[in-house]
Amino acid sequence: MKIKNKITFIFVILVASMQLVIFSIIYFFAVEYRTDEFFEKLKKRTLIAEQSNFEKDALSVEIYEELRRKHLQILPDEKEFIFNISTPLKDIRLKTQINIPQKFYSDLINKSYAEAKAGKSFFSGLKYKDQNSNYLIILTANDDDGINELSNLRTLLIFLFLLNIIVLLLLGRFFAKRALDPLTKIIEKVNNIRVTNLHERLQTTQNKDELSQLASTFNGMLDRLETSFDIQSNFINNASHELKNPLTAILGQTEIALLKERSPQEYTKVLEGVETEALRLDALINSLLKFAQTENDEKGLLITPIRLDELILEVKGNIDLINPDNNIEIDFNDFPENPDLLVIEGNYGLINIALNNVLDNASKFSDNKKVIVKIVTNTSAIKIVVTDQGVGIPTDEIKNIYQPFYRAANVRNVKGYGFGLPLTYKIMKLHSGTIEVFSEHKVGTIVTLIFPNKHQNFSISR
C-alpha cells in the first residue's frame, strides 16, 4: 500500500471513529431525553386520570374532563384502565390485551407509582388509596412522534456520517498528496540521476523539515559518490600515466641502444639509466602496495602506545639521513608538561609513515626553509602542528589533495608521486584521527595531524 493511501486511510478511520462515538452519544442522549419526557407526560395524564375518576367533587371532575379534552391531545393508542388492587397480573393482561411487564406490576404494587416501556408501548401506573379499597390506575400509550423524531435524527446522523467520510477521504487524499508531493519529486529526480549527470543535486530549502533533510542527505550521498567516482577515474588515469613514464624512458633508451653495436661503456650507461627508471617504478609500485595495504588491513594492525615526541625525533632523524639540508625545528615550548599526554595508541609503522610524509613534504616543497613542528594538546585532541614556508597549495586545488596521484599545478617540478597526503589521510582515518591542511599559495602551509585524546578525563581533572 502506498504511504499516501495509508495516511488517508488512517486519517479517515481516526476521524470517522471519533465521529461515530460523538454521533452515538448524541443519539443515546436524545433517546434518553425523549423517553424521560414521554414518561413525564404519561405521569401527568395518570394523575389527571386519577383526579377525574376518583375525585368526589363532581364539579371538579367536569373541569378536569374539560381540561383534558381542550388542552391535552390524545396520545396515540392512549388507553386508561382502572383495576382493583387485588386483580392479578394475568387478569390485567387478559383484560387490557396488552402484555404488561411483570416488573411494572410488582413496582406498582410495592411503590405506588411505576413506569415501564415494552416495545413501542409506554406504561405509567398509579396506586390510588380509597377509604375502602385500593385501585390501580394504568395508562398506556405509544410515542409515535418520538419514534419519528428519533428515526429522523438517526437518518440525519447516518447521512452526515457517510457524507463526512467522503469529505474526509477527499481531504485526506489531498493533504497526503500535498505532503508527499516533494517526496515524489525527489524520487523522480533521484531516479533520473545517472553516472553522466552525477553533478546534479536536489534543491533544498532553509527549512529544517524532514523532506529537506532527506534532500540534503541525498545531496551528501551524491557528493560522496561523485568524489569517489572522480577519484577512481583520476586514479586509473594518473596511475597509468605515472607507471608509463618510467617504462617509456626504459623503452626509449633500449631502443636507441639496440640501433647499432655499442661499446661496453655505452651499454653500462644505458643499463644504469634503465636501473634508475626501474627503481622509480619499484618505488612507485611499493607505495601503491602500501596504499592498498592500509585500505585492506584495517583490522590486522598491531596497536601499541606511541610517544609522539620520540616519534617526531625519529622521523626527523630519518629525514636527516635522506635530506641533510632540511631545516626542521621541533618547538618544545608548548609541549604538554604531562608526558602521558604525548602518548597515543596506534600502529607505529603507519604513524611513522604519516608523519614522515608530512615532514618530508614540508621541507621538500619549501626548498628546505624552516619547518616548525610542535605538539599541543587540549581536552579532546592531541595535535601535531607542522608549519612550513613552502610554495603552498592554490585555493582551488586544496580539495583535491587527498586524491592519490593528484599533484598541484605549482609543484610539477618537485619530485613526487602525489601519494604522501592521501596515504597520511588514510592512516589518520585508521587511527580515528583527522588531518587538517591550511595553506596559502606561495606563503606556506599548516598541516595539523589530530589524534583523539584518550586521556581526556585525566586532563580535565588536572
Place this chain on the structure above:
Amino acid sequence: MKTILIPTDFSEKSLQLIKNAVLHFPEESIQIVLATGYQTSILNWSTKSKLVSIIADKKFYKLLSDIKLEHGSKISNVNIDLYTGKTNEAFKAFLESNNIEDAIIPKNKLIQFPNNKCFDICDLIHSFSPNVSSVDYESDENSPPKRSKLFSLKNQFSLKKLIIIN
C-alpha cells in the same frame, strides 16, 4: 613583535585569517587585533569588552583558544576590539591606538555578521592600514545567517511548495 589587524565577523571560518597571519610572518612573534565595525555611540572600554563577549559565541572562543594553543609561541596575544567610529580620521586613530603595523584582509567580503549593527571594515583597512595583504577566503556557505528563525517559521506556514526541484 608585530601587531597585526585582522577583520572578523565572529564566524569560526573568519578565524582562519589568523592562520594566514601566522604563515605571513614566519620569523617574528605576532600580536593580533581582531576587529569589526560596530555602530554605537558608547565608547567606554569596559562596555566594549562586554559587547564583544555578547556578540561572540562559545564556538568562536573555543576555536580561537585552539588556534592560540596551536601557535602558542608564535601568537603572543589576541585582542578583540570594536571599531565604533564613523570617519576616516577616526579609523586612522583606531589604527594608531592599536599600534597596527600590518593587516590581513580577505579578498572576499566578510558576510556572516551576527547582527546588523556590525559592519565590515575590510575596505577601511585596505585604504588606511600600512602593509595590507589580502588573502583568499571563502565564507561558509553552509552555515545560514543567524536570526532567521522568524523567517523559517513563516516558511513553515506558507502554502508555497517546500521543495522545488530544478
